[in-house]
Amino acid sequence: MKKKQFTQILGFSLLRTCACAVILVLAVILYDIASKGAVVINWKFLTTMPADGMTKGGILPAIIGTFLVTVITAILAIPLGMGCAIYLNEYAKDGLITRFIRMAIRNLSGVPSIVYGLFGVILFVQLMNIGTCILAAGFTLGLMTLPWTITASEEALKNVPNSYREGSLALGATKWQTIKTNVLPYAVSGMLTGTILGLSRAAGETAPILFTGAAFYLPHLPKSLFDQFMALPYHLYIMSTQHHSISKVRPIAYGTALVLIALVFTMNLFAVILRYKLRKVKME
């Protein structure tokens, strides 16, 4: 009897330690980046161009570049992702094709980001000949984000009660009319929540943009979607490995890391708040 209790106490402590270890890891990561990055962050850092061989100045072009690329990612991933989810949830019947589609989605989410990069180089940069630019990088990231948007959108569609659909159809509306007026409006917020999470992941990716458009140094902000761009994750990479004086710019690297994490964190927070608001609305 005593032994059993003793083993339980030991076992529980072990599990508790595991959980604490995980939380500790996150704490260490955030502390290191926040403490060493915060010293560099000020309004100037966020709004000026890099200067003096990128040893001074700010990271504005990287912030803008990441923003632009993420917008293009969204333009590709949102409509195509929602469309696929609508098909799967509203139209598709259980069959071989549907199983194939679902299998494809699961596998696409497991494809390494560098393989998406390879694909993007061949398809967008070379075959479609748009060169290395914001569009090419955005499209590549868009493909990578598709599985996320589809999964999130499907969840949102599933949450719309069937009675909404049945009621509309009973009144004589066509399938598409039903979807447009009785399903989509209620699912859109949920779709966007998942999409934003996917976009936040895309904003932090480096491998797909390595060869599709990211640049070491650009003197102006990109003036067109066919221009190359600087991006936060790529900037962090070059500041910590390729730059002339990596120890001198270490603080800038930390600052970039902090801005990147803050961006990803903010997008996640936005999605969570959206999800919370959505749940509140549903309950009323």
Add this chain to the structure above:
Amino acid sequence: MNKAATFLIAFTLMFLGVSACMAAENMVEIKGSDTLINVVQKLAETYMKGHPDAGISVTGGGSGTGIAALVNRRCDIANASRGIKSKEVEDANKKGIDPKRVVVAIDGLSIVTNTQNPIDKLTMDDIGKIYRGDVKNWKDLGGNDTPVNLYGRQSNSGTYDFMKEVVMKGEYSPNMKSMNGNAQIVEAVKQDPGGIGYVGVGYVKDAAGINVLKVAANPGLGYFSPLNSMDVKTGNYPITRPLNQYLNGTPKGAVKDFIVFELSAEGQKIVEDEGFFAVPREYQRYNNDLLGISDNLDSSTTKYSVEGRDGA
């Protein structure tokens, strides 16, 4: 929600529209060598201060990347810390590109070791042996009993190629750690008592916290340091190389203007400030021929001999 989406879409369409009009942007695209990237970026920055409507973008990736981009018409200038290879020239000609070379700086490729390493000079032969993996411990060369830790660049780097062709005359030991940039090599060797690395001289001009070895072409000749500009310019230091920029055909317009700036007194001062060496007479003449500038240099008898790959 809908409002935000509409706004976003409208904004992007506007951007697309504006960008379509501005697609003919006169941006000079420079890609390539990491050895050159910082000095060219500095040159570009200074140039644009004086010419506000010029636009120059600089990307790295290695000499191989730059030349590949030039051949595939994705850049205007390819930075290269080595000469173009015959296979690359073939590819270029096949695709209708006529690669022309400009020499923008001279580099004394420096061999660096940790301050705890008592050895302060080596022959080219020794360096070759070390990097081929034939020497595994510093004591074999009269140093401490520490294993040798090799640091080098990645295969897309011109410095990697140059080192291999000229100094090692053999393949790299697979145990070499390939770093992404010159600065990373310096950082690593600073912390590693058994470390050795090769970097462009521009990265060790301060030589703080690191040993820059003196090198002799042969044990009979003298040992010279790359930090001594006279020795580099006269060719005494055996591991010197021209730092090149490759272009498609004779440069014109914005590209030519920038290159003229790079080779001007102001530009060459920036080159020296960044730790490299200015282009000597012989190369100046060659550059001017390419650019179609008459040169008013006196035919001085300073013979400049550069050992190393020279763009064949």
Add this chain to the structure above:
Amino acid sequence: MAKHDNFREKLIHGLFFFNGLLVVIVLVGIFILLIVKSAPVFKVVPLKDFLFKATWNPTATFVAPSYGMGSMLVSTLMVSIGALIIAIPLGIGTAAYLSDIASPRVREIAKPVIEILAGIPSVVIGFLGIVLVGPMISRIFKLSNGLNALNGSILLAVMALPTIISLTEDALKSVPSSFKEASLALGATHWQTIVKVKIPAAISGIVAACMLGMGRAIGETMTVLMATGCSIAMPKSFLSSVQTITSTIAIELGEVPYDTTHYYALFAIGLVLFVITFIINMVSDIVLRKYQKVVK
């Protein structure tokens, strides 16, 4: 009027169908592209040699270029398995804690913590490998340089943990409460119930979670590129510097002239990587499917 509507409906149906098919097209497209762009290399190098020979030196000039990905394969597997050795016990332990022992308040804190951890970009983790983990490793093991397989494994473990934790927690939660109640009724302690009843019942879900975590680790690029030291020799231990498949592609793709053997070889190692992650995903899928059948 009805006919017109009907046609429109069919059109819209068709559009959505095509949209759905797009995903399959993309996946198949990636596969075909990799095969087409890598096939030429096998005319030069037989498949067995390509996979298992240890020397990768495509830019060799003093000897014949060699295209052997053996060391790369071993390096990739080493860092991934190393990551799993760290992440699986930690992950299952944390998941068990969260699903069974933690109070709801702790669970409220833990959920966002894990989500935040999952959201940290790989380049930031790689950066920490250089500035934080590397110096730590070199201090502890008295090495000169902390960029090696161990560094990579630690970082990849951090990246795989969120996947393993959330999926294992889901699996544990799905074990019918009747199992737990029966076990407690028979006199087992809570701990014994977790270890001897719940975890075995959820084992398929847990295995699937670990496999997906492994898939994530194998496919990581930036983290290993920045933190493992990039040495193409066959690794001797976890303290050796290694170069994974993903690092090699990231390093060499930019330089390689199009349509050369080296170019095809890079696509070939990309294909191998794709096949490995594909197989892992399929297997974990099958395991999950079986698991759902058992529970039902």
